[in-house]
Amino acid sequence: MDSTIDFRDTPLTTPGMHRAGGDETTSxxxxxxxxxxxxxxxYSMSFGIEEETQMLEKIKKKAEMFMVxxxxxxxxxxxxxxxxxxxxxxxxxxxxxxxxxxxWPLILLVVTFVMGIIAVLGGVxxxxxxxxxxxxxxxxxxxxxxxxxLLVALCGALAAGPGLxxxxxxxxxxxxxxxxxxxxxxxxxxxVGLALPTHIxxxxxxxxxxxxxxxxxxxxxxxxxxVPAADNLSSALRICGIYHEPTMNQDINWKVHRTxxxxxxxxxxxxxxxxxxxxxxxxxxxxxxxxxxxxxxISVATSKFLLSITDTSAAWIYVNKGCVIPMMVxxxxxxIMLGSxxxxxxxxxxxxxxxxxxxxxxxxxxxxxxxxxxxxxxxIL
Amino acid sequence: MxxxxxxxxxxxxxxxxxxxxxxxxxxxxxxxxFALYVFGILEPVIPLDQVSAYWNMxxxxxxxxxxxxxxxxxxxxxxxAWLSMLGKGDFLNFLPVAILSGVTIVCYLAIVPGLFAxxxxxxGFICLATAVILTLAASGLIAGGGH
Numbered sequence: 001m002d003s004t005i006d007f008r009d010t011p012l013t014t015p016g017m018h019r020a021g022g023d024e025t026t027s028x029x030x031x032x033x034x035x036x037x038x039x040x041x042x043y044s045m046s047f048g049i050e051e052e053t054q055m056l057e058k059i060k061k062k063a064e065m066f067m068v069x070x071x072x073x074x075x076x077x078x079x080x081x082x083x084x085x086x087x088x089x090x091x092x093x094x095x096x097x098x099x100x101x102x103x104w105p106l107i108l109l110v111v112t113f114v115m116g117i118i119a120v121l122g123g124v125x126x127x128x129x130x131x132x133x134x135x136x137x138x139x140x141x142x143x144x145x146x147x148x149x150l151l152v153a154l155c156g157a158l159a160a161g162p163g164l165x166x167x168x169x170x171x172x173x174x175x176x177x178x179x180x181x182x183x184x185x186x187x188x189x190x191x192v193g194l195a196l197p198t199h200i201x202x203x204x205x206x207x208x209x210x211x212x213x214x215x216x217x218x219x220x221x222x223x224x225x226x227v228p229a230a231d232n233l234s235s236a237l238r239i240c241g242i243y244h245e246p247t248m249n250q251d252i253n254w255k256v257h258r259t260x261x262x263x264x265x266x267x268x269x270x271x272x273x274x275x276x277x278x279x280x281x282x283x284x285x286x287x288x289x290x291x292x293x294x295x296x297x298i299s300v301a302t303s304k305f306l307l308s309i310t311d312t313s314a315a316w317i318y319v320n321k322g323c324v325i326p327m328m329v330x331x332x333x334x335x336i337m338l339g340s341x342x343x344x345x346x347x348x349x350x351x352x353x354x355x356x357x358x359x360x361x362x363x364x365x366x367x368x369x370x371x372x373x374x375x376x377x378x379x380i381l
Numbered sequence: 382m383x384x385x386x387x388x389x390x391x392x393x394x395x396x397x398x399x400x401x402x403x404x405x406x407x408x409x410x411x412x413x414x415f416a417l418y419v420f421g422i423l424e425p426v427i428p429l430d431q432v433s434a435y436w437n438m439x440x441x442x443x444x445x446x447x448x449x450x451x452x453x454x455x456x457x458x459x460x461x462a463w464l465s466m467l468g469k470g471d472f473l474n475f476l477p478v479a480i481l482s483g484v485t486i487v488c489y490l491a492i493v494p495g496l497f498a499x500x501x502x503x504x505g506f507i508c509l510a511t512a513v514i515l516t517l518a519a520s521g522l523i524a525g526g527g528h
Contacts, residue, residue: 101433143440158404165397168389180511187518242387312485316518320460322444326474327432330415
């Protein structure tokens, strides 16, 4: 359960760096590091300077990417290997393999534990990792994986929500109108997702996960976006606030703009959250931050809190349809929670760029696996 | 209406307090109910050694198979049917899930009177509308058909 908000992605902004006219963004640390590395590399190449230090950097980079691949493979291969043995046609009165019933809950516990660590270190929600990985590499049906994924994301949001609200980082006035739209559409998404054939949902899930990878690779963030004037709707609803930014040692008076457009975007986000059982933090934050202009910390915290409402509505649809198997739900929640606790302790020593690339690698792999699984069941592959 | 300050509003703090209590209650109960289930203290509908044969089915087939093999009821157990089976280890685990999924509705209903009392009618109506939608989702009235 990703009960910790990761602000490591917040750009290192100083008052001097913060431009007056509208800072599009100062990218976050690891991205800045990578960009600088490439700029330096290209610059050096163009002048024909091939120094030993560069060679070492290149080797280091390649080794890092290799390690990412290895970790992905090691993390996922046992589940994949056993999953391929188990997925079979299931008769109405199923055959019982009673001896090893505990095997899958135990593997689920271990994998979700690792997932909890990665989610905290990578600054992503548990749900976005849970659904593609568990549906791709475990024998559980997608219906139950989505139901469990929503509960995983919901519990993460419930655990983080109270603290964020009390600290006034999650803003109730910003969340309430968004939640009305997102939770309504999450219900529609859940109903559509449960009515569609599994292979179609799996195919769309794979496409969505690959889209999330693209967003993670390209999306920028803005610590304090420039909002020249609040729009009429946000003024009427008094969506604004004040928070203290310690990196600048000043109180930030924030407001939002483009509220109607932002709310309209949450129609799609809510729908996708309900349909795939994904937490929607990956989409909430860019919309709140870049489109509506809420400060990054307010956006991240409000997004996390928002999931407790959006996922509640979709979770009820899955619960009422019977998509809850306690033997899946409880080990997943325990695993994610314990992993999150360990992840928080590892935050100080973890290497952000490695973790970020590992999350992207895992999601890419899981997204392709979901598409492969769907296309295979459709007879295309 | 209240001034905008650095501090969280009264509604926000009330919401946070209820959410926190509900979250802790739900999670604590989940550990207890799962222990009762997994250690065999309460007999489940689907025996532990058979559950792995069911979780790879689509939910419609799963419910039909469970009903056909164990429950023998007129209809497969959907919606709030789990309430009548709380004596079974597996269905008892629906109780903490319902608490975790339901606490947000309570939070919403708790802050509505304060919003109206302070003249914040727009937010009051938004809260009320969301609470109605969440309650409808929880009621099972708007759940669509499975496949």
